[in-house]
Amino acid sequence: MPVPDFVLPAALAQLLGKLPSTPPAWLLCRGLNQLAARGILPLEHELLAGRSFTIRVLDARLALHLRFERQAFVPCAALPAPDLQLSATLADFARLLLREEDPDTLFFHRRLQIEGDTELGLIVKNLLDSVDWHDTPLARFMTP
Structure with a gap:
């Protein structure tokens, strides 16, 4: 099922913007670390260290x-x-994770903004492209 084109309602966005970002950041880190521990996310430790x-x-x-x-x-x-x-809407991040869109397409359509170290951006892009999401719980949401 494709991710629908949506934008969060302004009232919800305003509420989310006021909440502390540490809990969702912790969840993201936990998820990334779990994927790495299972060998699904092939991290290049020396290239990411201290970044x-x-x-x-x-x-x-x-x-x-x-x-x-x-x-x-x-x-x-x-x-x-x-x-x-990395900056994008929630729908575009979902499309990226579910492989409905690739990072290059989102970037060239200005829906994914990448700022900072260009080399690191390419490393992260290649890292995301190398993940076999079918080995993750997201597989049930992915289109065939």
């Missing part, structure tokens, strides 16, 4: 801040200048 990331969900007014330390993703405080910042 900082911000994931901005534009329509939710949510920014998740994380670092890669001691071979794991960990949530961190807001970063004035992360090494890499």
Whole structure:
């Protein structure tokens, strides 16, 4: 089932924007670390070590801040200048994760914004492209 084209309602976005970002950042880190531990997410530890990331969900007014330390993703405080910042709407992040759209298409249509270290951005893009999402719980939502 394809992800519908939607934008979160303004009232919900305003509420989400006021909530602390640490719990969702912790969930994201936990999920990424679990995928890595299961061999689904092939991390290049030496290339990610000490790097900082911000994931901005534009329509939710949510920014998740994380670092890669001691071979794991960990949530961190807001970063004035992360090494890499990825920004998109919730629907576009869902399309990316469910492989309905690839990162290049979203980027060239200006629906995925990538700021910061270009080389790190390519590493992360290639990392996402290498994941076999059929080995994850997301598989049941993926189109055949």
